[in-house]
Amino acid sequence: MGKCEQCIVRELSSLKALSKDELIHLAKCKDSFLIKKGDVIFNEGDVMNGVYCIKQGTCKLVKMNSSGKDTILKLITKGDLLGQTSILTEGKATLSAVAVEDMQVCFIPKNEVLGFIGNNKSFSLEVTKDVCQNLNYATDFAINHTHKTVKERLAQALLDVLDSAGTDTEGYLNLQLSRDEIASMVGTATESCIRLLAELKKLGIIDLKAKRIKIIKLNELKSLAQ
């Protein structure tokens, strides 16, 4: 079991507010494990017994609508915490989390998290701030999906992937999502997504090599997303 004190991603989340003693305790109670691409971390409706800390890899936060279509609300990466909301409201998970890459995550039991929240004001405040930021993100997402066109939203989705995964040495996005998944981020039909990707390629804004996507004209993509 790794020492949380030395964990690279701790500084990226609310966990940075924990004391040395708390970190030692955390190292003992946490559970570290691997998740394979495509695996479900938890499902909408699941009872959440703790919080997940993402050490490596990316997952998607997904919600299924009444007609069975997925929407990807957000990509979650290194340093993010998952499941805080459910722990705090004592409710079931309102979203599903599915790995889109192989992942390395730590699980922190609910009672330990609540303990930290109750005993460490600074940690408690960080958690609350994090939820506030998630709220701001969700609000912006909602606004974008209300008044932007599919093309504008696609541009934004590509920027989101860039933001959470970065690029390889050749400049290709470091995360390969299926057309279907990109469509679920954008909130459109797969075919529309495919067509618009082809259009962006024709405009020279992006390049497509099979499933790999390279952003060529970042500024144009940004201005497209507005």
Next chain:
Amino acid sequence: MGKCEQCIVRELSSLKALSKDELIHLAKCKDSFLIKKGDVIFNEGDVMNGVYCIKQGTCKLVKMNSSGKDTILKLITKGDLLGQTSILTEGKATLSAVAVEDMQVCFIPKNEVLGFIGNNKSFSLEVTKDVCQNLNYATDFAINHTHKTVKERLAQALLDVLDSAGTDTEGYLNLQLSRDEIASMVGTATESCIRLLAELKKLGIIDLKAKRIKIIKLNELKSLAQ
């Protein structure tokens, strides 16, 4: 200056977690005032110096998109607190709040709120839970605006108005919004909104008397909204 201890709406918000002493202090530091229909409580980008507690009346939480169109994200009514997120993240307001009825509100200065949060675990937790609920609401809103049709969203908007304002003795919604405002809740063009309202009337699901709207077949409206 009214006594917060006896305030009718206190039980409806996180403020219910305050102690007697804290309430006495709150009564001294809060500022109570009236807001006229149409008045702006605060604007997107404003520095927030405190939190608003809604004692009476309704306001809309609005965000303007890059092309100048408004989206109404939520109706805020009696017992709700406004501005918590901005206080917690120490950022500026990310939304505007505009009265859609005459209102009675109390303003609680930022430092007092932060004081309560720092000293009262139970209050702090209630505030956090409230933010979590707002996050869940925003997520659902986003999903609805991603995959539901305008008609389904209109049905939902009418249910939202019913929920936050109720009906008068004749069964008409107790809040009169303009067609333009309803369209901003739905995220559609005013004309589309008008047409669909007419369609719902033709179907006998609602009745329209000038600006007044009566829900006749609640269950059908609910199943339309899904």
Next chain:
DNA sequence: TAAAAAAAATGATAATTGTCATAATAATCG
């Protein structure tokens, strides 16, 4: 490696929704 399955791409078409123009009605104000 061949066969099967899945994913991506493309075309044709339909449906939904937005936009612009204009008319009717209601509200406001001097």
Next chain:
DNA sequence: CGATTATTATGACAATTATCATTTTTTTTA
């Protein structure tokens, strides 16, 4: 009260996007 302005309503039309059918390409698996 009449005139002006704002809101609501309706029609015609265009644009965007979804859906369905089919083909091509890629991936998986036997």
